[in-house]
Amino acid sequence: MMKHEVTYCKALAIMLMVLGHSCGDGMLYVTQTIYMFHMPLFFFLSGFCFKEKYLTLTGTFVFRRFKGIWWPYVKWSLIFLFCHNLFVSIHFYGADCGAQSNDGLYYAPEYLVRIFDILFDMSGHEQLLGGYWFMHALLWGALIAYMIIYFSNRIKARYPVTYGYFIDVVCVGVLLGLMMFTNEYMRCYVGVLFPRTLMAAIFFFLGRLFSTYGVRKFRWWQSVLAFSLVIYGGFHWRLEPANYFYQGQTLQIPLYICTALLGIWVMYSLPWTLVKEESMFSKVINYIGNNTLTILTWHFVCFKLVAFVIIRIYHLPEYYLTMFPVISEYSDKGWWVAYFLIGVTLPLLSLLLINRLCQSIGNRKWMMGK
Secondary structure (H helix, E strand, O other): OOOHHHHHHHHHHHHHHHHHOOOHHHHHHHHHHHHHOHHHHHHHHHHOOOOOHHHHHHHHHHHHHHHHHHHHHHHHHHHHHOOOOHHHOOOOOOOOOOOOOOOOOOOOHHHHHHHHHHHOOOOOOOHHHHHHHHHHHHHHHHHHHHHHHHHHHHHHHHHHHHHHHHHHHHHHHHHHHHHHHHHHOOOOOOOOOOHHHHHHHHHHHHHHHHHHHHOOOOOHHHHHHHHHHHHHHHOOOOOOOOOOOOOOOOOOHHHHHHHHHHHHHHHHOOHHHOOOOOOHHHHHHHHHHHHHHHHHHHHHHHHHHHHHHHHHOOOOOOHHHHHOOHHHHHHHHHHHHHHHHHHHHHHHHHHHHHHHHHHHHHHHHHHHOO
């Protein structure tokens, strides 16, 4: 898989995420299938892009992870935190938004607690940043996977190459066992060893294996069979990746991991080579894939604009605006299309406009200085 193909896969993954959030209860067959693999795909792609040079540059790897994940998480979480009371006043949030007060507003003590959680625990972010659980899982999952990769490579160096595959299988097995054990017997907070964090580590590690061994892509009929199993699994052993624990679903975990990998493999096997790199379609997909964080951050806010239009058209009560993430009743009637299109395009168009504006201002300053 080439670099631009990874970007295409990232674009597909973020669009699937927005689509999953756009669909209401009437499209369970869509959301159940999407949730079988779309977030694991992000973890997998992160591992796929792992560079071997970081095995001798541990400090650099950790620094880049914190800079690329922890810092954006903190920056946007704090911005949205301080906008919370504004969001309540314009009915983006209702009284049931998770605030300790009965009116849904934050007061000084709660601000302090949430600031502490954001800075040191990567938790406590706003409802409109609901997808930010992914960043906590990705950061710590990547660091856990890095330790596994580091020590497994040292073990491989001491033994014949023929044991390489066996060691890789053992590593995945250890991570999977920890994920199942934590889920079944440890209901309390155990550092960063949440099942979802271990899930991120598993798929990060698997992504690195696909890259290292050059795993071949599925043929079209294999993709059809694999994706059929993904659809079936969505109705029988789906997990909710965002959950801290998967209570009562211990035996579903290995089934979910295997099926999610099949779904990822299908995405990995799509005929991306048919996309001409200089075409407009390629440029659009590249732009989406290179700005997934922007979509992750702003798509729920953009959903509110669609909800506002629905309220005006159908003369609904104002409290409908507080419904999260969408007004399901109307999403099921076809408004999911508007939610999806606005959720993907508006954040990117806003980013493009801001970048153009900043570039224009910068050029003017440079010319005036000249």
